[in-house]
Amino acid sequence: MGGSSSGSDTSVNSSGSSSGNNTSTNAGGNYGSSAGSGSSDVASSSNGGSSGGDTSASSGSEADTSVNGGSPAPPAQEITGVITVNDQIGSIPFTYNTVQTIPLNLIVTDKQSKPISGATVIVSDNEGHILFQGISNNLGKVSGSITVETSLGQITLEITAGGESISNVINLINLVGINREIKYEILLPVVAAPVDSDKDGVPDVLDTYPQDPTRSVLIRIPAEGVSTVAYEDLYPSAGDADLNDYVLHIHNEEDLNTAGDVIRLRGTYQHVARGAGYKHTFFLKLPVSVGATYSRKVVREDGKVVTELTTKTVTASDLNQGIQIHEESNKTTSNPNVNPGGVFKPGHIATIEIVFNSPVKKTTLGIYPYDIFIKVANTGKEIHFPGLYKNSNGTDKYLDSNNFPWAILVPGAWKYPYEGLDIRKETQTGYKEFNLWVASNGTSYKDWYKHITNQAKVFPVPDEDSELMGFLLHSVKKNAILVAVLLISAGAIAAYILKRRTLSQV
Known part of the structure; x- marks a missing residue:
């Protein structure tokens, strides 16, 4: 259900450092908080610092505020920029989705409403993980998408041009599209160009690949850890809803260029459970119009190589039909990992990289985890995620006759049900909030998978992955920490020339 509201949010922030929420002042105009289309955020600057909570005041003219027993009010503040909000508010069809992909379309202009080329746009989550990074083109436009868990409440949008940075906290509740125009209301100073070794418009300090002009940022999905993908394999018949017939731990990486298009796609897929007698193979299908180079390697849980790294050329047709990632499931795990008393021993890990012949729009690839599917050797059937294919009747x-899926993605190393236990049944489920989540069409109990209500009903998957997978993830975290330290160091230097303004939360 869509909705919108109009109005103006006025946010005041210092030209120094900023932390916490914003300080906002309503002065003279018809200002109020807004979260829908047609609203504007106005950023201002002063010489003080800003931290703490949301503080607002209203006056028919400039606010005359005294502090500390009659101290004079701070000087009038310079407006830094205005963000016009035309976001799409509504809901997405419920297909048991625990993550969502939100399209992003921005325009950055200067004080004269002329487009700014080369402005840096970064979208990050609450923990600072980069969800998207792009550079505005000669029309001032930046387009792309972000993928987040549906339970995530807000993200941060940061725009930097001419050494001036504006930060905007965006509320994700009921948000299905981000459409905003950012207009600077100050004359942007001429600043020394930062080091940009590959001349792609992204400073080295922000460039994941500072020596490669074809790609500038690596986006990891999920930002940390893994997602669990679980299949039922009796399609087209309804399964027993124990969601453990074929289970994997996965994560993906996208290399983007400055336009936000995908240059390379990587994936790591570990087969962790097989609660079925059927045999399955695992595939990835991409609806692209370009060919690519496809590389694949498979190792055991202990790191021993099963399939050496192989690289081959694939056509767009090959990618449209599906490329194989894992061999038959009876060969890729020796332990079912679904029965009470069992010890978790995961199976093979396949790593892949697809280097596209030309850039691909993120929206073309589809919603994470993209179109991954299993083929059931015993029935010849393919089993895909819901939301991708329709019957002739629409x-x-x-989704089966009970509107239940044959495939589901759950954030983290999920403790799935034991063999034969229906996640929907009161006496069998370890997740009583699951049915409440389904009944709400995904609007409530969005993190149901974090709340185990009966440990005796779920397989004790370790919070940390297998030794090898855990090592790989730990390495990612260590690298992230190193990058963060480098960014902090660079930020300390840049603080002398950068001025950050934080807009009010929307």
């Missing part, structure tokens, strides 16, 4: 091809 119903979802991969």
Whole structure:
């Protein structure tokens, strides 16, 4: 259900450092908080610092505020920029989705409403993980998308041009599209160009690949850890809803260019459970119009190589039909990992990289985890995620007669049900909030998978992955820490020339 509201949010922030929420002042105009289309955020600057909570005041003219027993009010503040909000507010069809992809379309202009080319746009989550990074083109436009858990409440949008940075906290509740125009209301100073070794417009300090002009940022999905993908394999018949017939731990990486298009796609897929008698193979299908180079390597849980690194050329047709990632499931794990008393021993890890012949729009690839599917050797059937294919009557091809899926993605190393235990049944489920989440069409109990209500009903998957997978993830975290330290160091130097303004939360 869509909705919108109009108005103006006026946010005041210092030209020095900023932390916490914003300080806002309503002065003279018809200002109020807004979260829908047609609203504007106005950023201002002063010489003080800003931290703490949301503080607002209203006056028919400039606010005359005294502090500390009659001290004079601070000087009038210079407006830094205005963000016009035309976001799409509504809801997405519920297909048991625990993550969502939100399209992003921005325009950055200067004080004369002329487009700014080369402005840096970064979108990050609450923990500072980069969800998107792009550079505005000669029309001032930046387009792309972000992928987040549906339970995430807000993200931060940061725009930097001419050494001036504006930061905007965006509320994700009911948000299905981000459409904003950022207009600077100050004359942007001429600043010394930062080091940009590959001349792609992204400073080395922000460039994941400072020596490669074809790609500038690595986006990891999820930002940390893994996602669990679980399949039921009796399609087209309804399964027993124990969601453990074929289970994997996965994560992906996208290398983007300055326009926000995908240059390379990587994936790591570990087969962790097989609660079925059927045999399955695992595939990835991408609806692209370009060919690519496809590399694949498979190792055991202990690191021993099963399939050496192989690289081959694939056509767009190959990618459209599906490329194989894992061999038959009876060969990729020796332990079912679904029965009470069992010890978790995960199976093979496949790593892949797809280098596209030309850039691909993120929206073309589809929503994470993209179109990954299993083929059941015993039945010849493919099993995909819901939301991708329709029957001739318009119903979802991969929701059964009870409107239940054959495939689901859950954030983290999920403790899935034991063999034969229906996640929907009161006496069998370890997740009583699951049915409440489904009944709400995904609007409530969004993090149901974090709340185990009966430990005796779920397989004790370790919070940390297998030794090898854990090592790989730990290495990612260590690298992230190193990058963070480098960014902090660079930021300390840049603080002398950068002025950050924080807009009010929307």
